[in-house]
Amino acid sequence: MADQKIRIGIVGYGNLGKGVELAIRQNDDMELFGVFTRRDPEQLQLATDGISKYRVEEAETFKDQIDVMILCGGSATDLKEQGPQFASLFNTVDSFDTHAKIPEYFESMDHAARESGKVAAISVGWDPGMFSINRMYGEAVLPQGKTYTFWGKGVSQGHSDAIRRVKGVKNGIQYTIPVEAAVNRVRHGEDPELSTREKHLRECFVVAEDGADKAAIEQEIKNMPNYFSDYDTVVHFITEDQLKADHSAMPHGGFVIRSGKTGAQQDTKHIVEYSLKLESNPEFTSSVLVAYARAVYRLHKAGESGAKTVLDIAPAMLSAKSGAQLRKELL
Amino acid sequence: MADQKIRIGIVGYGNLGKGVELAIRQNDDMELFGVFTRRDPEQLQLATDGISKYRVEEAETFKDQIDVMILCGGSATDLKEQGPQFASLFNTVDSFDTHAKIPEYFESMDHAARESGKVAAISVGWDPGMFSINRMYGEAVLPQGKTYTFWGKGVSQGHSDAIRRVKGVKNGIQYTIPVEAAVNRVRHGEDPELSTREKHLRECFVVAEDGADKAAIEQEIKNMPNYFSDYDTVVHFITEDQLKADHSAMPHGGFVIRSGKTGAQQDTKHIVEYSLKLESNPEFTSSVLVAYARAVYRLHKAGESGAKTVLDIAPAMLSAKSGAQLRKELL
Numbered sequence: 001m002a003d004q005k006i007r008i009g010i011v012g013y014g015n016l017g018k019g020v021e022l023a024i025r026q027n028d029d030m031e032l033f034g035v036f037t038r039r040d041p042e043q044l045q046l047a048t049d050g051i052s053k054y055r056v057e058e059a060e061t062f063k064d065q066i067d068v069m070i071l072c073g074g075s076a077t078d079l080k081e082q083g084p085q086f087a088s089l090f091n092t093v094d095s096f097d098t099h100a101k102i103p104e105y106f107e108s109m110d111h112a113a114r115e116s117g118k119v120a121a122i123s124v125g126w127d128p129g130m131f132s133i134n135r136m137y138g139e140a141v142l143p144q145g146k147t148y149t150f151w152g153k154g155v156s157q158g159h160s161d162a163i164r165r166v167k168g169v170k171n172g173i174q175y176t177i178p179v180e181a182a183v184n185r186v187r188h189g190e191d192p193e194l195s196t197r198e199k200h201l202r203e204c205f206v207v208a209e210d211g212a213d214k215a216a217i218e219q220e221i222k223n224m225p226n227y228f229s230d231y232d233t234v235v236h237f238i239t240e241d242q243l244k245a246d247h248s249a250m251p252h253g254g255f256v257i258r259s260g261k262t263g264a265q266q267d268t269k270h271i272v273e274y275s276l277k278l279e280s281n282p283e284f285t286s287s288v289l290v291a292y293a294r295a296v297y298r299l300h301k302a303g304e305s306g307a308k309t310v311l312d313i314a315p316a317m318l319s320a321k322s323g324a325q326l327r328k329e330l331l
Numbered sequence: 332m333a334d335q336k337i338r339i340g341i342v343g344y345g346n347l348g349k350g351v352e353l354a355i356r357q358n359d360d361m362e363l364f365g366v367f368t369r370r371d372p373e374q375l376q377l378a379t380d381g382i383s384k385y386r387v388e389e390a391e392t393f394k395d396q397i398d399v400m401i402l403c404g405g406s407a408t409d410l411k412e413q414g415p416q417f418a419s420l421f422n423t424v425d426s427f428d429t430h431a432k433i434p435e436y437f438e439s440m441d442h443a444a445r446e447s448g449k450v451a452a453i454s455v456g457w458d459p460g461m462f463s464i465n466r467m468y469g470e471a472v473l474p475q476g477k478t479y480t481f482w483g484k485g486v487s488q489g490h491s492d493a494i495r496r497v498k499g500v501k502n503g504i505q506y507t508i509p510v511e512a513a514v515n516r517v518r519h520g521e522d523p524e525l526s527t528r529e530k531h532l533r534e535c536f537v538v539a540e541d542g543a544d545k546a547a548i549e550q551e552i553k554n555m556p557n558y559f560s561d562y563d564t565v566v567h568f569i570t571e572d573q574l575k576a577d578h579s580a581m582p583h584g585g586f587v588i589r590s591g592k593t594g595a596q597q598d599t600k601h602i603v604e605y606s607l608k609l610e611s612n613p614e615f616t617s618s619v620l621v622a623y624a625r626a627v628y629r630l631h632k633a634g635e636s637g638a639k640t641v642l643d644i645a646p647a648m649l650s651a652k653s654g655a656q657l658r659k660e661l662l
Contacts, residue, residue, distance in 0.1 A: 022595055103655065130468065137649065140646075141461070260618075262615065273608075280594065287472050309647075312646075312654070314642065314643050318471035319470065331641075
């Protein structure tokens with residue numbers, strides 16, 4: 001282990017930023033240098049006493065004192081601009097998760113990081129992230145086969161937001177739930193063709209405003225294009241108190257299943273399954289970010305630069321243990 | 332994709348060698364150059380017509396015509412000597428699986444491969460192999476937690492051999508079976524301390540010789556130190572015909588489960604599970620070997636040399652797809 005700890009900066013202090021702060025505590029070879037925010041730093045209540053808080057504009061000043069910046073903003077708004085800005089000054093890790101825009105984001109981060117000679121790990125987390133790794137290993141090891149990804153049971157932020165935009169809705173939350181019958185067919189190697197509706201259910205818990213037309217709300221949700229109309233959707237009306245009491249955690253998870261065939265007749269079946277059951281989506285995601293911060297630090301020390309995804313980074317780079325230790329203890 | 336296919340040689344043609352031969356067919360960017368055997372090549376019956384068969388001593392002649400040699404011998408006898416010999420001439424992949432001797436084997440392969448400027452991927456398969464990767468990711472991402480590995484249901488070659496050495500036993504096979512109650516406790520995040528007996532059962536199907544004392548056989552098996560005495564062992568007596576009809580497949584599999592905790596109070600639970608259900612242990616193992624042959628070929632082309640384990644090799648190295656394709660399709 002190096003004597004010098006890896007100095008981490010956090011940019012953005014929402015659920016993810018807080019998760020990163022807590023995850024760093026679990027890694028003895030790292031220390032939190034400070035938190036950078038667009039809000040008033042004075043107002044920021046951190047989980048740890050004595051950690052420095054800065055305005056995001058001050059970050060450049062600490063260019064030589066921070067080994068890796070973990071960018072905890074959202075893909076939709078923050079990262080697109082913030083990502084390349086930070087990659088031009090720091091090694092970075094982020095959780096950019098707008099799948100369709102990853103190629104474009106990769107290019108802009110790669111450009112910025114090559115210019116600065118830094119390493120930028122993008123789209124780190126569990127999907128994209130650990131799930132991507134498992135999709136890739138599954139396909140590479142069993143080229144003849146099918147890959148299935150199921151999400152849930154878990155809260156979808158996007159779908160929860162969509163519910164809350166419906167007229168007469170005061171508050172609400174949406175759970176994505178994998179259809180068990182479909183998961184079981186896949187696990188049994190049936191290789192089914194599954195429609196969107198057959199793979200996932202959507203369950204909504206809605207707080208209606210006083211006097212709102214609940215039947216109308218339910219219909220509007222169920223028929224909402226893109227978000228709900230292609231799914232079997234269940235709507236429950238509950239009170240604000242129930243929502244707070246029973247639905248304030250952010251669980252998530254899911255499965256990546258590779259169903260493959262080998263042999264002379266291509267009839268020997270194999271099922272590879274990777275599954276996550278997470279009590280807190282942001283806390284798990286931030287734990288992944290922190291492990292990749294270690295990898296980024298090492299890759300940069302080894303002279304690499306540019307953007308990387310989880311697919312480009314060898315597993316051992318994530319571990320605080322030496323190669324010899326890993327071979328002895330984990331191989 | 333490169334125009335030139337990756338030319339693979341197979342050393343040793345048992346179940347694993349045959350599996351490699353079949354797995355190469357599933358990968359368009361590879362071709363089988365030939366099979367090298369210590370037996371009489373004339374007598375070797377390959378699954379594919381027209382593939383060249385050679386004596387293992389002839390291998391050196393083809394030094395420049397083979398990109399990667401996949402070593403399909405066993406760890407106990409063949410690989411210890413054969414490994415370094417081949418690594419001094421070729422890029423290699425092997426499935427060395429004597430866990431306790433991996434550090435020593437790594438050193439000797441690393442030395443040979445550095446001298447020759449080749450790359451040697453050692454201990455590739457599913458355990459060591461895919462399971463090792465998952466143990467490592469689990470620990471790195473969730474540093475506070477416990478890792479559990481369960482094997483089975485599957486045939487253990489070592490335990491089957493042990494049964495067959497018992498006096499009065501004509502033939503036999505042993506299945507390692509994870510104890511479901513233990514697996515479920517782990518899956519529910521109980522983090523139990525599990526004894527050897529609590530984790531796995533051993534089920535034996537035994538063909539006794541005519542007139543043998545079955546009660547004595549059963550006692551001898553159940554009390555055999557190291558192999559059975561620490562386990563709950565079930566012994567069934569069957570006929571040779573039943574053994575052939577019902578027990579000639581080589582299924583295997585198992586689970587790696589990481590149970591971890593995060594959060595300010597370290598009380599947010601996460602369960603990460605990787606599971607394999609394999610209808611044929613050798614066919615799956617050889618599919619993993621072939622995917623890593625691609626990685627070895629590329630690492631060598633990129634100027635690397637020395638021994639590598641699955642932990643040292645980035646996921647993307649295994650895939651025939653380009654980085655851009657992977658980011659678009661799988662990330």
